[in-house]
Amino acid sequence: MSHMVYGCLMAIDRDHVLRSAAALLTRKSTATMDEVAKAAGISRATLHRQFAGRDALVRALEDLGIRECEAALDAARLDEDTAREAVRRLVAEIESAAGLLAFLYSENQLFEGEERHEGWARLDARIAAVFRRGQESGEFRIDLTPAWLTEALYGLIASGAWAVAEGRVAANDFHHMIVELLLGGALRREES
Amino acid sequence: MSHMVYGCLMAIDRDHVLRSAAALLTRKSTATMDEVAKAAGISRATLHRQFAGRDALVRALEDLGIRECEAALDAARLDEDTAREAVRRLVAEIESAAGLLAFLYSENQLFEGEERHEGWARLDARIAAVFRRGQESGEFRIDLTPAWLTEALYGLIASGAWAVAEGRVAANDFHHMIVELLLGGALRREES
DNA sequence: ACCATATGAGACATCAATGTCTCACCCGAA
DNA sequence: TTCGGGTGAGACATTGATGTCTCATATGGT
Numbered sequence: 001m002s003h004m005v006y007g008c009l010m011a012i013d014r015d016h017v018l019r020s021a022a023a024l025l026t027r028k029s030t031a032t033m034d035e036v037a038k039a040a041g042i043s044r045a046t047l048h049r050q051f052a053g054r055d056a057l058v059r060a061l062e063d064l065g066i067r068e069c070e071a072a073l074d075a076a077r078l079d080e081d082t083a084r085e086a087v088r089r090l091v092a093e094i095e096s097a098a099g100l101l102a103f104l105y106s107e108n109q110l111f112e113g114e115e116r117h118e119g120w121a122r123l124d125a126r127i128a129a130v131f132r133r134g135q136e137s138g139e140f141r142i143d144l145t146p147a148w149l150t151e152a153l154y155g156l157i158a159s160g161a162w163a164v165a166e167g168r169v170a171a172n173d174f175h176h177m178i179v180e181l182l183l184g185g186a187l188r189r190e191e192s
Numbered sequence: 193m194s195h196m197v198y199g200c201l202m203a204i205d206r207d208h209v210l211r212s213a214a215a216l217l218t219r220k221s222t223a224t225m226d227e228v229a230k231a232a233g234i235s236r237a238t239l240h241r242q243f244a245g246r247d248a249l250v251r252a253l254e255d256l257g258i259r260e261c262e263a264a265l266d267a268a269r270l271d272e273d274t275a276r277e278a279v280r281r282l283v284a285e286i287e288s289a290a291g292l293l294a295f296l297y298s299e300n301q302l303f304e305g306e307e308r309h310e311g312w313a314r315l316d317a318r319i320a321a322v323f324r325r326g327q328e329s330g331e332f333r334i335d336l337t338p339a340w341l342t343e344a345l346y347g348l349i350a351s352g353a354w355a356v357a358e359g360r361v362a363a364n365d366f367h368h369m370i371v372e373l374l375l376g377g378a379l380r381r382e383e384s
Numbered sequence: 385a386c387c388a389t390a391t392g393a394g395a396c397a398t399c400a401a402t403g404t405c406t407c408a409c410c411c412g413a414a
Numbered sequence: 415t416t417c418g419g420g421t422g423a424g425a426c427a428t429t430g431a432t433g434t435c436t437c438a439t440a441t442g443g444t
Contacts, residue, residue: 032400032401032402033401033402033403034401042421042422043421043422043423044402044422044423045404045405045421045422045423045424046420046421046422048402048403048404049420049421052403053402053403054401054402084379087378106298131378134378138380139379139380140378140379140380141372141376141378141379141380141381143368143372144369144372144373144378145361145365145369147355147360147361148352148355148360148361148365148369148373149373149378151351151352151354151355151360151361152348152351152352152369152373154351155347155348155350155351155352156344156347156348156351158347159343159344159346159347159348160343160344160347162343163339163340163343168339168340168343169337169339169340169343173337173340176335177336177337177340177344180333180335180336180377181336181340181341181344181374181377182373182377182378183377183378183379184333184377184379185372185373185374185375185376185377185378185379186279186323186326186332186333186336186341186374186375186377187276187331187332187333187375187376187377188330188331188332188333189333189381190382224430224431224432225431225432225433226431234391234392235391235392235393236392236393236432237391237392237393237394237434237435238390238391238392240432240433240434241390241391244433245432245433246431246432
């Protein structure tokens with residue numbers, strides 16, 4: 001039964017291709033199937049055998065991004081500790097997926113009429129819930145809606161990823177810059 | 193001398209076409225030249241007579257966006273008052289260009305190898321200067337670099353524009369959401 | 385009324401990316 | 415060694431957008 005063996009190898013390959021594509025498309029979102037294939041070290045024919053077309057590839061990347069985000073949310077244990085600590089963990093966990101997320105974030109603007117992947121709604125809800133918890137506990141201000149804070153978090157992650165990619169911000173500062181701006185803002189504080 | 197008369201009308205037309213294109217491309221960044229022409233109420237031929245091609249159109253939109261931003265910075269009088277008030281005015285003034293800015297922001301990710309329009313550097317410098325002023329006066333915290341705050345401002349404006357466009361945030365809240373998050377962050381404050 | 389100019393409509397070639405196909409080749413398993 | 419499936423390379427048609435062209439028409443100034 002060589003099928004299972006090959007099936008396994010295919011899965012590895014598929015994942016490798018997916019991550020190469022993510023890395024490339026994060027930098028150049030208009031990359032050709034040719035370029036994607038070359039970046040993954042395979043031929044265009046093989047790429048096409050694994051992903052029916054460009055759409056399928058982007059969909060697969062979307063699935064991957066959503067999976068990684070959900071894994072990050074799981075690892076961040078958003079229900080524990082104070083809300084602010086939960087947000088800190090969230091950003092820390094999601095950092096490795098920031099590039100892919102930035103790509104998908106800009107790509108989502110193109111999903112004009114079509115319906116969005118249901119996974120995004122789930123993620124939005126989970127993230128918004130943390131901000132809502134923080135508001136209800138009195139940690140967070142109530143004049144900024146959870147929906148907006150969620151949106152802003154995505155935006156800051158994308159901005160951060162691009163700023164790092166273009167060398168305007170040091171990669172090491174990514175987490176600090178995002179978390180501190182999101183939680184504390186630009187103004188100095190008297191209290192801790 | 194009908195040249196001057198026509199020249200003037202052309203300028204009006206050109207501006208109208210430019211703003212229609214901005215409005216359309218903000219919503220659908222992959223819109224066809226056909227769609228752009230239709231949105232402006234002219235034929236593709238005429239559109240082509242005014243802008244040599246898609247590139248030229250996007251370049252013209254970039255020029256327009258930069259001009260509007262510079263006008264907003266001028267109107268915001270960034271050197272006066274406290275830095276935080278200057279930032280408030282900046283966001284207020286730039287709000288009308290937010291959609292166009294969001295489009296250009298995502299479009300800029302495509303300017304892979306090519307050099308960026310020099311205007312952006314000027315804008316970056318002027319905006320970063322406000323944040324730096326705020327840091328030097330003790331208003332703003334010093335662990336968030338002016339470059340990052342500038343980048344984050346762009347990101348939040350784009351996020352805000354998209355969130356409003358998709359109905360996730362009320363248009364009236366645009367200014368408050370961005371300014372308050374950027375300056376104050378999500379945490380509650382004891383002081384004003 | 386006359387003329388110049390801008391416009392709209394459409395035909396047409398071009399170009400780039402895509403999707404499909406074939407065929408030779410390699411490499412592991414029997 | 416032999417066989418079979420996966421692969422790479424390339425040819426090919428297709429598609430969608432683009433850029434260019436022509437010509438009939440409308441419009442505005444003289």
